[in-house]
Amino acid sequence: MSVQIAATYDVQTIRADFPILKRRVDGNPLVYLDNAATSQKPRQVIDALVQYYEQSNANVHRGLHTLAEEATEAYETARAKVAHFIGAEPESLVFTRNTTEAINLVAYAWGLANLREGDLIVLSEMEHHSNIVPWQLVAQRTGAKLHYVPFTSEGELDMEALESLLRQEPKLVAITHVSNVLGTVNPVQEITRKAHAVGAKVLVDGAQAVPHKLVNVTQIDCDFYAFSGHKMLAPTGIGALYARQELLEQMPPFMGGGSMIRKVTHEFSTWADVPTKFEAGTPNIADAVAFGVAVDYLQRVGMEAIQQHEQSLTEEALRLLEAEEDIVIYGPRDARKRCGLVSFNFKHVHPHDVAQILDKRGIAIRAGHHCCQIIMRRLDVTATARASFYLYNTLEEVRAFWKALDDVRKVFGKYGGR
Ligand code: PLP
Secondary structure, three states, X not given: OOOOOOOOOOHXXXXXXXXXXXOEEOOEEOEEOEOOOOOOOOHHHHHHHHHHXXXXXOOOOOOOOHHHHHHHXXXXXXXXXXXXXOOOOHHHEEEEOOHHHHHHHHHHXXXXXXXXXXXXXXXXXXXXXXXXXXXXXHHHHHOXXXXXXXXXXXXXXXXXXXXXXXXXXXXXXXXXXXXXXXXXXXXXXXXXXXXXXXXXXXXXXXXXXXXXXXXXXXXXXXXXXXXXXHHOXXXXXXXXXXXXXXXXXXXXXXXXXXXXXXXXXXXXXXEOOOOHHHOOOOOOHHHHHHHHHHHHHHHXXXXXXXXXXXXXXXXHHHHHXXXXXXXXXXXXXXXXXXXXXXXXXXXXXXXXHHHHHHHXXXXXXXXXXXXXXXXXXXXXXXXXXXXXXXXXXXXXXXXXXXXXXXXXXXXXXXXXXX
């Protein structure tokens, strides 16, 4: 049975908004399937950057002239848009460079102030390095201990193992919403409820969730939620941390400098209100403004429609790859348990070779450890290939990707010499 796209989803109109999709690579139309690394940008977002620099550029928060007021208004409007997009209030949303910086902010500002020797931090084995390394650094400084929840052979979080770790009353559970390798969507609302019941704080890494599905942090009820603009149509260099307002108020600043203070004396300083307390120095104003425009774009298409569209693409990719004897697929087989990506390997070809051969057809996929060396060790591989989809990809592109895998067999021969 072949998959169909909902008749109401106008993927060609969406594609027309993305100038880069008209590019050719080696004479072939670009098929961009590396969206989990970063997404492409629509004309509206690119225009917002140009318009900001041509019309309103000034520093925010401290000027009294017209441009400074316009820039401040645009920056704060963007904050409100991004906050509302995830069901939060603007006071709870700190602009950061990306997910990595958002998690580091929590690790250093909350972690160093709250973690003591012997305290337990629970992570999972499906975390991206950006939700592992900051906690390792903080554990080294505080004496806290890290424990990892494993995932099952189906690529799902082992909830029994999580519950057994929760019985040890950790101080923090830091978990990814969606795995960037397995595609697994974790039950973060249930995890938060269970973690709160034992007094733990919960941080969710939403880098692969917010771009692809409706996320409501108030419903999830987590304490911290981190995500990146560049994976959801916005420019690079802008991301966000949601945190409960009372936590932001209790936490010491992450960095000191201009803008984040109320008063500075020879001996001490006091802090601006949140979230400004966590935005030292001149922020990334233009990219934040464009982040707001990216969010407008996603809302216009509709997150539920985008999720459904990506699910159709994922189902088709899984269906086609599953039929291949020489290919191993990682993560849940049921597309409803995933977001729009599929990691796989040829049984006899290194994924770097696969990615290079596909590139000759203009097909961009990623190959490597995807910043998840712990997952690679669990899967007993050094790397995987990964095709990841977004709102502008088509079923034809998924099929072109699958067909191009024959080029790999032409170069390396068929598995088992058939
Ligand atoms: N977390 C996950 C699950 C990711 O996939 C990524 C990036 O691929 C990150 C965190 C880090 O995102 P950034 O590099 O934008 O900080």
